[in-house]
Amino acid sequence: MRGRRRALRFVAGILVFAGIVAAIASPQAALKALQLPLFALFSTSRMVAAYLIGLVFAIAYGHTAATNRRAALIMLPILDVLQSIPILAFFPAALLFFVVTFQGSAIGIEFAVVFLIFTSMAWNMAFGVYESLTTIPQDLEAAGSSFGLTGWLRFRLLEFPAAIPKLVYNSILSWTNGWFFLVASEVFQVGSSKFARPGLGAFIADAGRNGDVASIAVGLGVLAAVVLALDFFVWRPLSVWSERFRMDTASGRELAKVPRYEPFRWMPRFPAVRRTIIARAHPATQAYHRASVRLDRAYASHPNVVRDVRVVDLGLFVIVLLLVVTTGLIGLGQLFLRPLPPEAVGLPWAALLSFSRLLLSYGIALGWTIPVAVVLGESERVSRYLTPALEIFASLPATALLPVILGFSLAVVGSTGGAAQLAAILIGLFSMQWYLLFNLVAGVRSIPQDLREAARSFGLRGRPYWRRLLLPAMTPSLLTGSITAWGAGWNALIVSEYIEYAQRPYTVTGLGSLINQAVLVTGDTEVLLLTILTMIVVVLAMNKLLWRPLLKRAAIRYRLEV
Amino acid sequence: MTEPHPLLKVKDVTKSYFEDGKEFKILDLIRFELAEQDFVCVVGPSGSGKSTLLRILVGLEKPTSGEVLFEGQPIRADNPQVAMVFQSFALFPWLTVTQNVELGLEAQNVPLPARQARARKFIDAVGLTGFENAFPRELSGGMKQRVGIARALAIEPLLLCMDEPFSSLDPLTAQNLRDEILQLWSDPQLPPKAVLMVTHSIEEAVYLADRVIVLSSRPGRMVAELVIDLPRPRNRKEPEFYGWVDEIYSLIV
Incomplete structure (x- = not known):
């Protein structure tokens, strides 16, 4: 808690400092910065809208897949593919669709932005719901059935609570993804037309395009403050609260004492605010209870309603699925019936280059995160001082750091080409490293005290300690971290290989820059589609041939069974 | 007879x-x-x-x-x-003792006051008075199974079915609960038959x-x-x- 408060104070300090610097360096920028709170509000609202849609989708999708075995046969593979393909590559297409649908109005762009953020948030949450519902202990399920829990009551008392821990955990992940996409999507160019919506992402991107260092700093500061504030006031309390819903009674293992949840306990500094919120929220919770009771009754008198809704739901899903699949197939057919464009020859080479750069980013990330994770995981003291600082850096999505990273690269490497290469690798690094670090720290922390003590009592130290305890114990979290990190890396390609900075583009050869070229310069949809396809093939191949088998082996050998 | x-x-x-x-x-x-x-x-x-x-x-x-x-x-x-008692207790970890005991009554749409009165009666019957608002994870194994039994009795079943209800408890607690089950069974005022x-x-x-x-x-x-x-x-x-x-x-x- 002390570390958190220090972190908050640190952020506030940075903000004030950045504000002063900006005001001195450029009064104009300072004036513009006054709009920032409004921009922050706009951006956050988009996130909230996308998140709420994602939440409803995730619960509906996960619930259907978990309770309908036949539907699960198609729903799960679809989710799997959606989760692993780089969504950002589809954004130009989605944007065009929405802009055309809404005839170029701002609403269309808003829809496109929210849709993009939604696609970055929904899939893992849906998986979380599915996993939670399919792993409800058999006895608990039986208790629900034998005491007559059905329909809405079953959902309210059994299924939804059971899904809460994974839903909250995945929401935090989704929210992080969302920022990454939000910043990338608020400003977008298709051909010669530029689409922009006021927001923090657009502010930072514009500042970068103009090379306005002061505005970049202020924008990043505000972004970090918003991300951290939401984390502090929303996600952390939620994740403490979600502990209450963990299934530990079945395993018989005593977990660490979970603090009893009290509403708004985390606002110790503002007792008045807290009291007001509780008082205000009271009618709402009462209303919720009344509505619940009414729903229970309604269900009791119309037992078929839920089933009918489910049938309609499934029907709609199948129709949408058929539409998507047929249009996709027709598109593909058209694509391959025509002779391939000359650019297609360069695709494997571009894929190889992109992959190599990501591999380099991944290597660097591994190189520093493994030792740091061990230190953070083993030493409570170091962790208390270092974690807040790391969290501040991690709060900045890599997409927001584009201008900073490119500026840094230009300062380090003289040549334009070299700077673009370095920037692409660094952006890859920044999108990958935090997933690795935080997963690895969790892995080190999960090593049971017994094992540590056993290792110590047998005198394991240095290399043997790493080889026999640390590395094996970290393997599962290393794999999950790597999979998420690579997912983020592929998405980062779209923004890292083609950067506009101070009125000029910096590009390197690769899949991401091919996509950008096709969208921004040539407007060649064929090349665009082929590039996206190549990327998807590479990503899916890597998942099937590398990560899946590794995960399977790790699950057998390296799981710390309790 | x-x-x-x-x-x-x-x-x-x-x-x-x-x-x-x-x-x-x-x-x-x-x-x-x-x-x-x-x-x-x-x-x-x-x-x-x-x-x-x-x-x-x-x-x-x-x-x-x-x-x-x-x-x-x-x-x-x-x-x-028919009510059921489980070896693993199968209590809902996010519900309090009272809410767990009320589970079957809620499903039967018993109105709230009646529900609470009945829950209180059976929480008393299994000797858990004072723990009405505790969560399962705050209870010992024996107390958890008492909640499981109270939850089963609360729907006033004719038949009580139990799946190895005492095998995850320590011997002393198990013996106490056995005697209590016998008492409940032989008491004509209380379920089960x-x-x-x-x-x-x-x-x-x-x-x-x-x-x-x-x-x-x-x-x-x-x-x-x-x-x-x-x-x-x-x-x-x-x-x-x-x-x-x-x-x-x-x-x-």
């Missing part, structure tokens, strides 16, 4: 699983009856399918062949006359039941159905008690 009112009829229940086209028989032709006032224990070694049998008897699973009738009707899982319990402990079965059904393993077949006519309260140290234990032991091995 009139004939006791029959509750449960188990007619030639057989259960098989099919894997790779091969049939694995778990239960083979189980048949018995259970009436009001009965306390029946099913004992068998592990692999005799006793838990599966109980799940079938309360309607959580369908038998491959045969049928289970409760008061003449095919059994349904949500039958409010009859108890059906599955256990792997022969001593427990002889201590509690007035009828013991012995199953063999793989597949579970009925080896014997014994009427234990020892007077209550029973004393584990008496030679008659050990006579029964030894007899059942020899039937299983």
Whole structure:
């Protein structure tokens, strides 16, 4: 808690400092910065809208897949593919669709932005719901059935609570993804037309395009403050609260004492605010209870309603699925019936280059995160001082750091080409490293005290300690971290290989820059589609041939069974 | 004396699983009856399918062949006359003791005041007064199972079904709870009218039941159905008690 408060104070300090610097360096920028709170509000609202849609989708999708075995046969593979393909590559297409649908109005762009953020948030949450519902202990399920829990009551008392821990955990992940996409999507160019919506992402991107260092700093500061504030006031309390819903009674293992949840306990500094919120929220919770009771009754008198809704739901899903699949197939057919464009020859080479750069980013990330994770995981003291600082850096999505990273690269490497290469690798690094670090720290922390003590009592130290305890114990979290990190890396390609900075583009050869070229310069949809396809093939191949088998082996050998 | 009112009829229940086209028989032709006032224990070694049998008897699973009738009707899982107590307690970790006990009543749409009164009555009956607002994870194993029992009794069932309810408790707590179950069963003011319990402990079965059904393993077949006519309260140290234990032991091995 002390570390958190220090972190908050640190952020506030940075903000004030950045504000002063900006005001001195450029009064104009300072004036513009006054709009920032409004921009922050706009951006956050988009996130909230996308998140709420994602939440409803995730619960509906996960619930259907978990309770309908036949539907699960198609729903799960679809989710799997959606989760692993780089969504950002589809954004130009989605944007065009929405802009055309809404005839170029701002609403269309808003829809496109929210849709993009939604696609970055929904899939893992849906998986979380599915996993939670399919792993409800058999006895608990039986208790629900034998005491007559059905329909809405079953959902309210059994299924939804059971899904809460994974839903909250995945929401935090989704929210992080969302920022990454939000910043990338608020400003977008298709051909010669530029689409922009006021927001923090657009502010930072514009500042970068103009090379306005002061505005970049202020924008990043505000972004970090918003991300951290939401984390502090929303996600952390939620994740403490979600502990209450963990299934530990079945395993018989005593977990660490979970603090009893009290509403708004985390606002110790503002007792008045807290009291007001509780008082205000009271009618709402009462209303919720009344509505619940009414729903229970309604269900009791119309037992078929839920089933009918489910049938309609499934029907709609199948129709949408058929539409998507047929249009996709027709598109593909058209694509391959025509002779391939000359650019297609360069695709494997571009894929190889992109992959190599990501591999380099991944290597660097591994190189520093493994030792740091061990230190953070083993030493409570170091962790208390270092974690807040790391969290501040991690709060900045890599997409927001584009201008900073490119500026840094230009300062380090003289040549334009070299700077673009370095920037692409660094952006890859920044999108990958935090997933690795935080997963690895969790892995080190999960090593049971017994094992540590056993290792110590047998005198394991240095290399043997790493080889026999640390590395094996970290393997599962290393794999999950790597999979998420690579997912983020592929998405980062779209923004890292083609950067506009101070009125000029910096590009390197690769899949991401091919996509950008096709969208921004040539407007060649064929090349665009082929590039996206190549990327998807590479990503899916890597998942099937590398990560899946590794995960399977790790699950057998390296799981710390309790 | 009139004939006791029959509750449960188990007619030639057989259960098989099919894997790779091969049939694995778990239960083979189980048949018995259970009436009001009965306390029946099913004992068998592990692999005799006793838990599966109980799940079938309360309607959580369908038998491959045969049928289970409760008061003449095919059994349904949500039958409010039958309640279940689980080895793992199966308490909802996010609900308080009271909310857990109210579970079945809520499903039956019992109005809130009546629900709370009934929950309080049975929380008192199992000796958990003062823990109404605790969450399961704050309770010891014995207290958790008391909640499980109160939850089952709260729907005032005719038949209480228990799946090894005491085997994850320490011996002392288990013995206390056994005596309490006996007390509840013999109290005409309180539910249940009859108890059906599955256990792997022969001593427990002889201590509690007035009828013991012995199953063999793989597949579970009925080896014997014994009427234990020892007077209550029973004393584990008496030679008659050990006579029964030894007899059942020899039937299983």
